[in-house]
Amino acid sequence: MKEFAVFWGCTIQTRFPFIEKSTRIVLEGFKLPYRDIDGFTCCPEKSLVNNIDHAMFTLTAARNVALVDEKGYDLVSPCTGCVSNLATVKGELKANPKEKGEVNSLLNQVGREFTGEAKLSHLVPFFHDMVGIHEIKKRMIKNFSGLKIALHYGCHMIRPSHALKNDDPLEPKKFDNIIKAMGAESVDHMTKLMCCGQGLDRVDMHDKALHFARIKLRELKQLGTDAMVLCCPSCFLQFDNNQFLMEKEGEKFGIPIIYFTELIGLSMGYSPEELGMNAHRVDCEPFIKKWESLCAKTDCAADIKAGLNSGGGILG
Amino acid sequence: MLEATLNFKLLEMCSKCGACFSICPSATHIPGYDPRAVIKDILAGTYEKWLSSAHIWQCLECHFCLEICYQHYGFENAMTALRTVAAKKGMHPPQVKRGWDMFIKTSRLGEPTLPARKKLGLPEPTASGADEFKKLHALLKDAREGHKTE
Missing domain, CATH: 3.40.50.11810 (Rossmann fold)
Known part of the structure; x- marks a missing residue:
């Protein structure tokens, strides 16, 4: 199985650290190749950020995906919102080369590049499809x-x-x-x-x-x-x-x-x-x-x- | 750049359809929440009254409307557009304002709770991406300014 970064998201780490605990126990128990990586921010939360600034929504999500792209990992999250938001932006940028170019022209200035190669999965379908x-x-x-x-x-x-x-x-x-x-x-x-x-x-x-x-x-x-x-x-x-x-x-x-x-x-x-x-x-x-x-x-x-x-x- | 926009041609079809009305949880459970009325007003150019309405913030973004939509467009796009206009005029709910401020300031909607992590035996949180995030936000602002003056 390909290595994957876990995207914990704000809500689990802020309010429900015990969910992180049980998730780690299960990932360890199944001996899955999960990684913690530096630099993630809020996914970001769509209903909040996208309503105010679509560009900032897109840029932030693209940067988070770029962090995983760079390492050649996939991404798995125990939060539905995080995966859905990241996947929405990934889909939008893959379908729209002009927008992807605009996003990457900004990301490049902080040394990042969105390719969208990482597979983004929520934990449940991941367990169904990848763990089995x-x-x-x-x-x-x-x-x-x-x-x-x-x-x-x-x-x-x-x-x-x-x-x-x-x-x-x-x-x-x-x-x-x-x-x-x-x-x-x-x-x-x-x-x-x-x-x-x-x-x-x-x-x-x-x-x-x-x-x-x-x-x-x-x-x-x-x-x-x-x-x-x-x-x-x-x-x-x-x-x-x-x-x-x-x-x-x-x-x-x-x-x-x-x-x-x-x-x-x-x-x-x-x-x-x-x-x-x-x-x-x-x-x-x-x-x-x-x-x-x-x-x-x-x-x-x-x-x-x-x-x-x-x-x-x-x-x- | 990257602004949310509406497709009026598709919305015109929406005004004759209403499939989303039957599956929308807010239309089912919140009195007065009516996608058809909103679309009618957007097409007629009389959407102003919805900007101050609580209804535009009651769209749960559950994406049911998008999935059932014969055009795969979805009523949610209309609500997002109205919320974006309302937010530009500063008419968004206080909680949304607080959330946005925290997001822009810290790059997150809350920080990991350290004492609880210690008690649960969880590892130290990974390094924050806040600095790079702030740089990116500033770069976006500059790009927008440049775009305006071009």
């Missing part, structure tokens, strides 16, 4: 059989599809394939592809952001979902933090929000504490408890294992 479901199953020592998981893809994992080209933008399958391979039921639900609505919190419309979170959480509660699994820090903020705020005001949902890397880490045998899951605002304990009791039930070989571990074994 077979490999995930091989590393898994516990599965999630018997648990109802609601997947939230997050808009920018799959859209805009002309730039990301990784799944069907209106009927994606890859995240589902992974979760099903891990033994869980991927709960079919009406709001599965609905935008989380976190963007509303970034434009001073907190009540509307809560309203968007509420619509999905209500449906999941009604369906008896054990957890929501996602892989976007912005969606995580929306469903973990804003759910917590609504619960404080008396609306009870009780839907643990689990990051993709945490779920993989759990399946590999890491504890919730090692993965930093105790830093979530909505308690993951109900999900973990149910999972542990299901694991205990289905482990037919428990007696044999205990015997072997005690040192006695069959030779006792």
